[in-house]
Amino acid sequence: MELYLVTDEAACMGRDFFWVVEEAVKGGVTLVQLREKALSTSAFIDKAKRLKELLAPYKVPLIINDSIEVALACDADGIHVGQSDMPFYELENVLPAGRIIGISAETKENVQEAEAWNISYLALSPLFATPSKTDTGNPWGMDGISWAKQNSRHPLMVIGGLNAINTKEAIQNGADGIAVISALCSSPSPYEAAKELRAIIAASKSEIHLPPQTGFPNK
Template sequence: MNSNLELYLVTDEAACLGRDFYWVVEEAVIGGVTMVQLREKSLSTRAFIDRAKRLKNLLEPYNVPLIINDRIDVALAVDADGVHIGQSDMPFPIAYRLLGEGKIIGLSAENQLQLQEAEHWNLSYLAVSPLFATSTKSDIEQPWEIEGLQWARQNSRHPLVVIGGLHAGNAREAVQHGATGIAVVSAICSAPSPQEAARELKKIIQGSMLWRLQTTPDQI
């Protein structure tokens, strides 16, 4: 599971800057993206399902899991690999019961209380959100920052994915201080070359993980 979390792409068609959505995703996967979350806030249910089906077909040859944001019904309709839910979405126990064994379920934690509550659940990963300030999401609490990430790593048994303001300039610091994986939107979707951006991030993540394994093996 943890290897799938290394470089996690969260889609945003607007961030693709007018380029073909599927081209951007495939270029990112070729560059090293290990998991893709389809996030659609404005599509109708039918259009969301159609996009999810097409994306699943694109990702399957690469063995890259497809995660659906928020919508359990869409995930079930296309037999996606899993879902990502926020604090205001369907409660984890219900999502787990509906999806069944073997599916990936990630949950966002925006503060310490939410992280501690998540310790009761058998999550696939916990998203520390947002790590840094970001314009992608405005309806969130204060950023965790690196100090908060270190606290999260010490107080959570789950793999930790960090999202919010991540890019090639700060990914190394995030992994070295406890992140299992890096989730990005614009750092790949808006890059001149999504493939090259993904390749650079993947190299940084793997190098930082190796450093952490050598220095703090109990935290991997």
């Protein structure tokens, strides 16, 4: 889960959405979250099914943002929810066994509460203020990652303002991976941008003697 692409069609700068995603995957993306706030449920499902088919040859999991209905309809690999969405215990009861469950954490209280949950990862949001995520709390910053690493047993993703300049510092402060939107969707070459970020993550983990992560803990 080292390099997590959160999709945003508007950020693709008018280019074909599926081309952008596939180029990023070819460059090294290890997980894709389909995030759609404006589509109808039926259109969301259609897009999710097409994206799952695209990702299958690369063995990259598809995560659906917020919608259990869409996740079940397209047989997604997992779901990601924010603090204002469906409670964790309901997700666990509805999803098939073994699916990936990701939860956003906007406060220290969110991190502490999640200690009782058997989730796949915790996403600290936002790391920095960003136009892509305007409905969240105060930015965590690098000190926030360090605090969460000391107070959480879950793999930690960070999202919000990550790029080639600050990824190394995020990893060295305790992030297991980064989630990005515009850094890939808006890049002139999603392939090259993903390749660069994966290389930075690998080098950063090597410096602090952390093995690269290839999967998720069993739930």
